[in-house]
Amino acid sequence: MSDSTASSHETEAGETTAGNYFVSNYPPFHFWDKGSARYLGELLAKPHAPGTPLGVYFHIPFCRKRCHFCYFRVYTDRGAKEIQRYLDAGMAELARYAASPFVAGRLPKFVYFGGGTPSYLSVAQLRSLTDRMKELLPWNEVEEVTFEAEPGTLNEAKLHAIRELGVTRLSLGVENFDSHILEINGRAHRADEIQRAYAAARAAGFPQLNVDLISGMVEETEENWRENVRKLIELEPDCVTIYQMEVPYNTGIFKQMKAEGKLVAPVANWATKRAWTGYAFAELEKAGYTVTSGYTAVRNPERTRFVYRDSLWKGADLIGAGVSAFSHLGGVHFQNITEIEQYIDTVESGELPVLRAMATTPEERMIRELILQLKLGRVGAPYFREKFQVEVGQKFQAQWLGLAEAGLGEWNGEVFELTREALLKVDSLLHDFFLPQHQNSRYV
Numbered sequence: 001m002s003d004s005t006a007s008s009h010e011t012e013a014g015e016t017t018a019g020n021y022f023v024s025n026y027p028p029f030h031f032w033d034k035g036s037a038r039y040l041g042e043l044l045a046k047p048h049a050p051g052t053p054l055g056v057y058f059h060i061p062f063c064r065k066r067c068h069f070c071y072f073r074v075y076t077d078r079g080a081k082e083i084q085r086y087l088d089a090g091m092a093e094l095a096r097y098a099a100s101p102f103v104a105g106r107l108p109k110f111v112y113f114g115g116g117t118p119s120y121l122s123v124a125q126l127r128s129l130t131d132r133m134k135e136l137l138p139w140n141e142v143e144e145v146t147f148e149a150e151p152g153t154l155n156e157a158k159l160h161a162i163r164e165l166g167v168t169r170l171s172l173g174v175e176n177f178d179s180h181i182l183e184i185n186g187r188a189h190r191a192d193e194i195q196r197a198y199a200a201a202r203a204a205g206f207p208q209l210n211v212d213l214i215s216g217m218v219e220e221t222e223e224n225w226r227e228n229v230r231k232l233i234e235l236e237p238d239c240v241t242i243y244q245m246e247v248p249y250n251t252g253i254f255k256q257m258k259a260e261g262k263l264v265a266p267v268a269n270w271a272t273k274r275a276w277t278g279y280a281f282a283e284l285e286k287a288g289y290t291v292t293s294g295y296t297a298v299r300n301p302e303r304t305r306f307v308y309r310d311s312l313w314k315g316a317d318l319i320g321a322g323v324s325a326f327s328h329l330g331g332v333h334f335q336n337i338t339e340i341e342q343y344i345d346t347v348e349s350g351e352l353p354v355l356r357a358m359a360t361t362p363e364e365r366m367i368r369e370l371i372l373q374l375k376l377g378r379v380g381a382p383y384f385r386e387k388f389q390v391e392v393g394q395k396f397q398a399q400w401l402g403l404a405e406a407g408l409g410e411w412n413g414e415v416f417e418l419t420r421e422a423l424l425k426v427d428s429l430l431h432d433f434f435l436p437q438h439q440n441s442r443y444v
């Protein structure tokens with residue numbers, strides 16, 4: 001696919017078109033180099049930089065059903081034997097890391113099970129998976145274990161088992177509380193399953209329960225969104241994450257738009273999605289929550305941390321195991337092969353399953369951390385001075401000035417703080433901080 005502008009997700013009138021809005025990494029993915037497994041081999045043979053925290057991500061690519069807005073490659077038809085073969089491959093991959101000079105002797109600080117749907121696995125599969133992971137990279141110093149779950153895959157016994165395995169942060173993919181909206185968007189679960197799963201998760205005693213919502217799903221209305229927010233607050237989760245609906249290429253919604261010759265997606269426009277997220281944040285604040293990023297609000301900011309996010313956004317090393325998983329090690333980005341059979345075959349043949357990689361420069365790493373931390377609503381100059389010996393106030397003076405002139409934020413001494421309006425559209429503001437050669441990219 002050819003490049004297009006950074007605003008490929010939006011028409012001039014603010015309608016939602018196909019394209020990526022969410023900025024999850026830097027430099028953008030399409031600058032990563034295919035056929036670059038050798039980078040990883042070279043890197044793993046070296047010792048790591050002392051003091052860099054280590055995390056482990058394990059990717060479970062299985063789901064009960066494919067959501068219409070999903071752009072991940074997920075598998076909805078795999079049986080126990082195929083799943084086992086996949087988990088074995090993931091373990092073999094992780095074992096390669098654990099035995100390397102770069103990782104040997106290090107203990108992870110955080111672990112994340114993402115997908116896909118990690119809760120699609122049975123208790124026996126999860127038990128065996130986590131036992132083997134702990135053997136390879138013990139969890140003695142782990143501060144947080146996050147686990148993504150789809151409400152319809154959970155029951156009391158499974159939730160108690162997940163808690164017993166050491167999961168501290170359960171993230172429930174609720175997305176919407178209305179069964180019709182869930183159905184029309186292709187979600188597998190329904191409203192009654194949310195209530196059941198939430199109550200059972202609370203009873204299982206997870207230190208942190210997060211609920212995910214999406215503003216602007218197909219057929220979402222103002223009235224329904226308000227009802228969503230009311231139900232959300234009634235549940236009193238420790239943490240709330242709200243994404244604004246984007247319609248990337250390869251989603252079911254995009255395919256339908258293409259078949260019907262439509263350019264505008266059948267979801268709310270960006271101003272509406274931002275207003276709905278802003279409404280949710282305001283209601284959460286009235287209920288005592290604190291907004292901690294462009295997507296999250298937490299009930300108790302003193303106690304509720306998100307170690308995975310905060311570590312990654314400060315340049316931690318991350319081993320990403322599994323099909324299409326992303327790693328960031330020693331300043332090098334990697335993504336694994338994105339097709340499951342090819343991934344398994346590659347690992348089984350003794351090769352590293354890397355699809356593409358990029359060795360970043362210190363300047364790119366500094367920009368990466370700056371834009372990711374901007375999603376928190378504020379960045380402080382001292383952090384960048386100490387870590388990168390860069391004065392971000394001066395280096396990005398034009399960008400700060402532009403934001404301030406647009407009423408989107410201001411410098412408070414050594415800190416740049418975004419306004420709420422800016423925070424609600426923070427991903428659309430980040431491309432201005434990219435190096436010129438990376439500015440025209442939709443793959444971020």
Ligand code: SF4
Nearest residue numbers: 063066067070115116
């Ligand atoms: S549950 Fe998540 S990963 Fe699975 S199909 Fe839906 S959006 Fe995609």
